[in-house]
Amino acid sequence: MRTTTGWQSLEQNSNALARVTIERRDLRPDDIAVRIDYCGVCHSDLHRIHGMLGEKDLVPGHEATGVVVATGQAITGFVVGERVAIGTIIDSCGQCAMCEAGQENYCYNRPTTTYGGTDRIDGTPTKGAYSREYVLREKFAFRLPDGLDPAAAAPLMCAGVSVWEPLRAAGVGPSSHVAVAGLGGLGHIAVKLASALGAEVTVLSRSTAKEQDALSLGATGLLVTTDEAQVAAARGRFDFILDTVSADHELTPLIGMLGLDGTLCVLGNPLMAGPKLWELGAGRKKITSSGTGGLRQTTEMLEFCATHGITADVEILPSNKIETALNRLANGDVRYRFVLDMSDLDT
Numbered sequence: 001m002r003t004t005t006g007w008q009s010l011e012q013n014s015n016a017l018a019r020v021t022i023e024r025r026d027l028r029p030d031d032i033a034v035r036i037d038y039c040g041v042c043h044s045d046l047h048r049i050h051g052m053l054g055e056k057d058l059v060p061g062h063e064a065t066g067v068v069v070a071t072g073q074a075i076t077g078f079v080v081g082e083r084v085a086i087g088t089i090i091d092s093c094g095q096c097a098m099c100e101a102g103q104e105n106y107c108y109n110r111p112t113t114t115y116g117g118t119d120r121i122d123g124t125p126t127k128g129a130y131s132r133e134y135v136l137r138e139k140f141a142f143r144l145p146d147g148l149d150p151a152a153a154a155p156l157m158c159a160g161v162s163v164w165e166p167l168r169a170a171g172v173g174p175s176s177h178v179a180v181a182g183l184g185g186l187g188h189i190a191v192k193l194a195s196a197l198g199a200e201v202t203v204l205s206r207s208t209a210k211e212q213d214a215l216s217l218g219a220t221g222l223l224v225t226t227d228e229a230q231v232a233a234a235r236g237r238f239d240f241i242l243d244t245v246s247a248d249h250e251l252t253p254l255i256g257m258l259g260l261d262g263t264l265c266v267l268g269n270p271l272m273a274g275p276k277l278w279e280l281g282a283g284r285k286k287i288t289s290s291g292t293g294g295l296r297q298t299t300e301m302l303e304f305c306a307t308h309g310i311t312a313d314v315e316i317l318p319s320n321k322i323e324t325a326l327n328r329l330a331n332g333d334v335r336y337r338f339v340l341d342m343s344d345l346d347t
Contacts, residue, residue, distance in 0.1 A: 001026060002033065005345045006131025007322050009058045012051035015326035022059060022127050024135045029074035032138050034084055036066040039129045040155040040312070041325045041338040043185060043246055048116060049326070055116050061129035062088040062114035063157040065150040075138050083144040085302065086129060087157035088292045090114050090136040102296040130322065132345040142298055145306035152311035155185065155337040156302065159312065161293035163190035163242060164301040166265040167197065169290075170240045174198030179223070179241045181254060182268055183210045186244035188336040189312055191217040196308040202238070204254070213335070225253060236283070244268040251275045251287070258285045265290060312337045318344045
């Protein structure tokens with residue numbers, strides 16, 4: 001059995017995590033061990049620490065980059081010293097229709113999540129990347145392309161692929177009119193990706209406070225959703241709206257901004273109650289959501305980001321400041337993603 005050090009939540013409704021010793025399995029033939037250098041702090045980490053899924057004693061973290069430190073006997077795709085990235089899932093059944101389609105994230109037999117999941121072989125709970133070392137199957141590790149800063153690239157492994165997959169599924173490209181609701185951890189990457197895909201991008205926000213940020217990220221403008229005149233003028237304007245707002249909010253105004261056959265993708269709060277169906281009927285509009293991405297889409301996203309120089313805008317904190325990061329995240333005090341530097345776990 002291997003051991004490492006990490007941060008574990010000990011009680012719900014508390015952002016104070018304890019430094020603990022974590023057991024990792026001995027390497028199976030198709031495993032690699034990764035020294036975690038950086039791990040993003042996702043809003044879902046905050047929700048789950050606070051008991052959204054009824055869990056406790058979590059070691060969170062599913063947006064990680066690091067370096068291979070050991071390989072199993074059957075490993076051919078990675079070598080010690082190689083840069084890698086780890087995302088939200090670390091296994092799937094590999095046999096269902098979703099897995100065969102390259103959508104392991106939608107595995108009909110449930111994907112194994114990076115933390116809070118159950119190992120498919122020995123039944124032990126998975127513990128995440130708020131730790132100095134992680135062990136996973138080679139198949140679910142990703143080569144981190146040269147040129148991507150490992151700290152700024154870490155959030156791509158959840159926030160990045162979570163917006164990338166619905167953008168690609170919607171066929172967003174040079175002729176598309178796209179709106180991104182909310183300019184936070186998900187939204188700011190969505191603006192960068194949609195703009196790089198060639199779309200005309202508008203940020204939807206409750207105020208003009210982030211207008212300059214929106215423009216610098218690649219948006220062509222910002223629409224103030226509390227301004228009824230601006231909302232009315234935007235009726236039927238967008239082909240695709242990516243809603244990244246995490247708080248409860250009304251979807252009807254967003255649906256009204258969709259054109260014929262337009263799509264609203266709700267990412268920020270997919271558990272929120274939906275609209276009346278008649279609102280979708282006026283223009284064959286669609287409402288959907290998305291759950292991170294499969295192996296193929298994640299690889300494609302990393303390569304696209306490397307080609308276009310896209311990473312997250314991050315604030316890096318030592319991992320022992322995780323409580324500070326979670327408190328500030330809960331208050332919306334971050335532009336636009338916290339990333340933990342895990343090197344302090346060596347001391």
